[in-house]
Amino acid sequence: MSNLVVVGSVAFDAIETPFGKTDKIIGGAGTYIALSASNFNVNTKLISVVGGDFPEEYLVLLKSKNINIDGIQVLADKKTFFWSGKYHDNMNKRDTLITELNVLADFDPIIPDSYQDCDYLMLGNLSPEVQQLVLERITNKPKLIVLDTMNFWMNISHEALLKVISMVDVLTVNDEEARQLSGEYSLVTAAKRILKMGPKYLIIKKGEHGALLFSNTEMFYAPALPMAQVYDPTGAGDTFAGGFIGYIAEKDNTDFNTLKNAMIAASALASFCVEKFGTEQLNRITPKLFESRIQQFINLSTFNYL
Amino acid sequence: MSNLVVVGSVAFDAIETPFGKTDKIIGGAGTYIALSASNFNVNTKLISVVGGDFPEEYLVLLKSKNINIDGIQVLADKKTFFWSGKYHDNMNKRDTLITELNVLADFDPIIPDSYQDCDYLMLGNLSPEVQQLVLERITNKPKLIVLDTMNFWMNISHEALLKVISMVDVLTVNDEEARQLSGEYSLVTAAKRILKMGPKYLIIKKGEHGALLFSNTEMFYAPALPMAQVYDPTGAGDTFAGGFIGYIAEKDNTDFNTLKNAMIAASALASFCVEKFGTEQLNRITPKLFESRIQQFINLSTFNYL
Numbered sequence: 227m228s229n230l231v232v233v234g235s236v237a238f239d240a241i242e243t244p245f246g247k248t249d250k251i252i253g254g255a256g257t258y259i260a261l262s263a264s265n266f267n268v269n270t271k272l273i274s275v276v277g278g279d280f281p282e283e284y285l286v287l288l289k290s291k292n293i294n295i296d297g298i299q300v301l302a303d304k305k306t307f308f309w310s311g312k313y314h315d316n317m318n319k320r321d322t323l324i325t326e327l328n329v330l331a332d333f334d335p336i337i338p339d340s341y342q343d344c345d346y347l348m349l350g351n352l353s354p355e356v357q358q359l360v361l362e363r364i365t366n367k368p369k370l371i372v373l374d375t376m377n378f379w380m381n382i383s384h385e386a387l388l389k390v391i392s393m394v395d396v397l398t399v400n401d402e403e404a405r406q407l408s409g410e411y412s413l414v415t416a417a418k419r420i421l422k423m424g425p426k427y428l429i430i431k432k433g434e435h436g437a438l439l440f441s442n443t444e445m446f447y448a449p450a451l452p453m454a455q456v457y458d459p460t461g462a463g464d465t466f467a468g469g470f471i472g473y474i475a476e477k478d479n480t481d482f483n484t485l486k487n488a489m490i491a492a493s494a495l496a497s498f499c500v501e502k503f504g505t506e507q508l509n510r511i512t513p514k515l516f517e518s519r520i521q522q523f524i525n526l527s528t529f530n531y532l
Numbered sequence: 533m534s535n536l537v538v539v540g541s542v543a544f545d546a547i548e549t550p551f552g553k554t555d556k557i558i559g560g561a562g563t564y565i566a567l568s569a570s571n572f573n574v575n576t577k578l579i580s581v582v583g584g585d586f587p588e589e590y591l592v593l594l595k596s597k598n599i600n601i602d603g604i605q606v607l608a609d610k611k612t613f614f615w616s617g618k619y620h621d622n623m624n625k626r627d628t629l630i631t632e633l634n635v636l637a638d639f640d641p642i643i644p645d646s647y648q649d650c651d652y653l654m655l656g657n658l659s660p661e662v663q664q665l666v667l668e669r670i671t672n673k674p675k676l677i678v679l680d681t682m683n684f685w686m687n688i689s690h691e692a693l694l695k696v697i698s699m700v701d702v703l704t705v706n707d708e709e710a711r712q713l714s715g716e717y718s719l720v721t722a723a724k725r726i727l728k729m730g731p732k733y734l735i736i737k738k739g740e741h742g743a744l745l746f747s748n749t750e751m752f753y754a755p756a757l758p759m760a761q762v763y764d765p766t767g768a769g770d771t772f773a774g775g776f777i778g779y780i781a782e783k784d785n786t787d788f789n790t791l792k793n794a795m796i797a798a799s800a801l802a803s804f805c806v807e808k809f810g811t812e813q814l815n816r817i818t819p820k821l822f823e824s825r826i827q828q829f830i831n832l833s834t835f836n837y838l
Contacts, residue, residue: 316717411622414760435741438758447832449753452744454720477838486835520837526753527833529792531826532783 228475229343231368232259233273233335233360234350234464236280236288236298237307240324241503243317243458251504252284254307255350255374258461261508262468262495263348264291265516266476271341273297273360275329277305287509296338304329317456318433337363346475348467349373349394354386361393370480372396373425374467377403392424395480398467400431413438414445427485429470431463439489444482448489449527451497451519458503462496465508469495494519534781535649537674538565539579539641539666540656540770542586542594542604543613546630547809549623549764557810558590560613561656561680564767567814568774568801569654570597571822572782577647579603579666581635583612593815602644610635623762624739643669652781654773655679655700660692667699676786678702679731680773683709698730701786704773706737719744720751733791735776737769745795750788754795755833757803757825764809768802771814775801800825 234256241248256274263270271294276285278301288295310324333356347368349357357373373394379387380403391397397420401413408416417428417440430438434456439446469492477484497519501507540562547554562580569576577600582591584607594601616630639662653674655663663679679700685693686709697703703726707719714722723734723746736744740762745752775798783790803825807813 412758412760412762414758432741435738436755445758445832446835447755447758448835449742449755449833452718452720452751452753454718456718483836487837490835490837524837526751527755529752529754529796530789531793531796531830 228268228345228478229271229341230263230268230346230348230471230475231271231273231297231341231344231364232256232263232348232350232468232471233357234259234348234352235307235330236272236274236276236284237309239460239504240308240310241458241460242312243503244313244315245457246503248503250308252287253309253461253504255352255464257288257505258464258499258508259348259350259468259471260288260293261291261505262465262499263472263475264293265469265495265511265513266472268346268472268475270294270472271297271338271344273335273337273341275299275301275333275335276307277329278302280306294340297336297341299336301329311460313459317459335360335363342366344368345478346471347371348471349390350464350467351376354379354383354390358386358390358393361390369478370395370471370474372398372467372471374398374463375403377406380406388423394425396427396429397425398429398431398463398470400433400463404428404430429489431466433459433462437466437489437493439485441482446482446486446489448486448493449523450493451522451526453497453500456500459500460504462499465499466492466496469493490520490523494523534574534651534784535577535647536569536574536652536654536777536781537577537579537603537647537650537670538562538569538654538656538774538777539663540565540654540658541613541636542578542580542582542590543615545766545810546614546616547764547766548618549809550619550621551763552809554809556614558593559615559767559810561658561770563594563811564770564805564814565654565656565774565777566594566599567597567811568771568805569778569781570599571775571801571817571819572778574652574778574781576600576778577603577650579641579643579647581605581607581639581641583610583635584608586612600646603642603647605642607635617766619765623765641666641669648672650674651784652777653677654777655696656770656773657682660685660689660696664692664696664699667696675784676701676777676780678704678773678777680704680769681709683712686712694729700731702733702735703731704735704737704769704776706739706769710734710736735795737772739765739768743772743795743799745791747788752788752792752795754792754799755829756799757828757832759803759806762806765806766810768805771805772798772802775799796826796829800829
C-alpha cells in the first residue's frame with residue numbers, strides 16, 4: 227500500500243450559509259484532504275499543528291479513519307487556527323469574518339521518521355515557505371508531489387510561491403487564481419504559462435463548472451455533478467485535492483489515464499462535501515455510496531459518438 | 533434523407549469585440565442554425581424574411597450550402613432586421629447598441645408546400661407568437677420539435693411563450709434564462725420545473741462552461757472546448773441549436789443516446805463559430821475539420837474509470 231503524506235491545517239471553522247450556521251467545528255485543508263484520501267487504500271499520514279484547545283474527539287475521528295496523526299503537533303499552551311466565513315446569495319461569494327492564525331503563525335512542520343517512506347506528497351494550502359520546508363524535510367523523492375495554493379499567497383509571498391511551484395509535479399488552483407498567476411484570461415493560455423513555471427500538470431478548479439487537467443500535450447475536463455442543493459462549499463477544493471492524490475496513491479500510477487480517473491474520483495468526493503456543513507457528509511461516505519456517485523459521473527459524461 | 537425545417541431571423545449584424553469590429557454582415561438565428569445544420573446529410577429548409585436591401589450574395593451563400601431558401605420571403609420595399617452589439621471585457625457581457633426590427637415587426641411566416649414533409653422542426657429564437665404560427669402551419673407532425681428562446685420573450689410575452697413551450701419536445705435556454713423561467717437557482721431544480729411545462733427534454737447552455745441535457749430521468753453534460761481565444765460569441769447558441777437538430781435529423785433517431793451525441797456535435801460546431809467574426813468560420817468547416825474537432829471533444833472528456 228502506498229504511503230501518502232499530507233500537510234495542511236487542522237483547524238476550527240465557523241460557517242454561515244443561507245441554510246444555517248455552525249459553531250466551531252473541525253475544519254482546515256489538512257483535515258479535508260486526509261478525510262477525502264481516507265476513501266482509498268493508502269496509508270495517509272498527516273502533518274499539522276493544533277493548540278491545547280483542540281478536542282481530543284476530533285483527533286480520535288481522524289484516527290478512526292485510519293489517518294496517521296503522529297505528525298500533528300499539539301502545542302498545549304497555544305490556540306488552534308480559527309477561520310470563520312459567511313456565504314452569500316448562491317454560494318458564489320464568501321466573506322471571511324475571522325482569521326486567527328494562532329498555532330499556524332509560526333508553524334514549524336516536524337516530519338516523524340515513520341513518514342519518510344513517503345510515496346506521494348500532498349502540500350495543502352499553507353504559506354509557500356512552510357510547504358517548501360516540508361518538501362525539503364522529506365528526504366526520499368516522492369513519485370508525485372501535488373501543491374495546492376490560493377490567491378492570498380500570490381499577493382503576499384509571490385517569490386516564495388513561484389519557488390515552491392517550480393519544485394512540484396502538479397499544481398491545483400481555481401480559475402481566478404490561474405488567471406492571476408499567469409496574467410492570462412484564457413484558461414488554455416494561462417495553463418501554458420503556468421506549466422512553464424515547473425509543474426508537469428495543472429489542475430484548474432471551476433467549482434460548480436467542473437475542473438480541467440492540463441499537461442503540455444493533453445487536456446481533460448471533469449464535470450461537477452449538478453446538484454439540487456449546495457449546503458456549504460467549505461472544503462470542497464481540499465476534498466478534491468485529497469481525492470485526486472488518494473486515487474493516484476491507491477493505483478500507484480501517475481500516467482495521464484490514471485490522472486483523468488483521479489479527477490473524476492476527486493469531483494465525486496467534492497460533490498459529497500458540499501451536501502452538508504463542514505466535514506459531516508465526508509464522514510458518512512461508504513464504499514457503496516462512493517461507487518454509486520462515481521456511476522453518476524459516468525452517466526453524466528459518457529457518450530459513444532457515431 | 534430527413535427534412536429539417538428551420539425558422540429564424542436572417543439579418544444584418546454589426547459586431548464589436550475587443551478584437552475588432554465589423555460592418556453590417558450576415559447574421560440572424562435562422563442563418564446560424566441553417567449553416568450549422570448544413571454540416572449534416574439533411575434537407576435543410578429555411579423559413580425567414582428579409583428586406584429589399586438584403587444582398588443577393590448572402591442568399592447565394594445559403595443556397596451554396598444546400599439550404600433550401602424557398603421559405604425566405606423578400607419584401608422589396610422593406611428593410612432587413614438589423615442588430616448591433618458590443619462585447620466587453622472577456623466576452624461575458626454584451627450591450628445591444630441597435631435593434632431595428634424592420635421586416636420582423638410583422639413577420640407572417642409562409643410555409644411553402646415543399647416544406648410540409650417536415651421530419652424535424654427547429655423553431656429559432658423569434659416571438660413566441662410567430663413560433664406558434666409556424667407550428668400550426670406545418671400540417672404533418674414532426675418527429676421532434678426544438679424551440680429556442682430568450683429572456684426578452686420571458687419579459688414581454690410570458691403567456692404566449694409558455695403556450696408554445698408546452699407544444700414542443702425540446703427547449704433550449706441559457707442558465708440565466710432557465711433560472712428566470714423556473715424561478716429556481718439550482719439548474720437541477722430549474723430543469724425539473726421546466727420539464728413540467730411540457731417539453732420532454734431541456735437543454736441549458738452555459739457558454740464557456742458547456743451545456744446540460746435533462747430528461748425526467750436522465751442528465752448529460754457536454755463540455756465546451758476550452759479555447760485560447762474567443763473572437764466573437766455571436767451566434768454560438770444558434771449554431772449549437774443547428775448542430776443539435778442537424779445531428780438528430782441525419783441519424784433520424786430521437787433516443788437519449790442520439791441526443792447525447794447531438795449535444796457533442798452541437799458543442800463542436802459552436803466552438804468553430806466563436807473562432808472568427810460572424811459566420812466566417814462556419815463557412816470554412818470541412819468534414820475533416822469537423823471530425824477532428826469531435827475527436828478533441830472525445831479526448832477532452834473520455835475516461836475509463838477503474
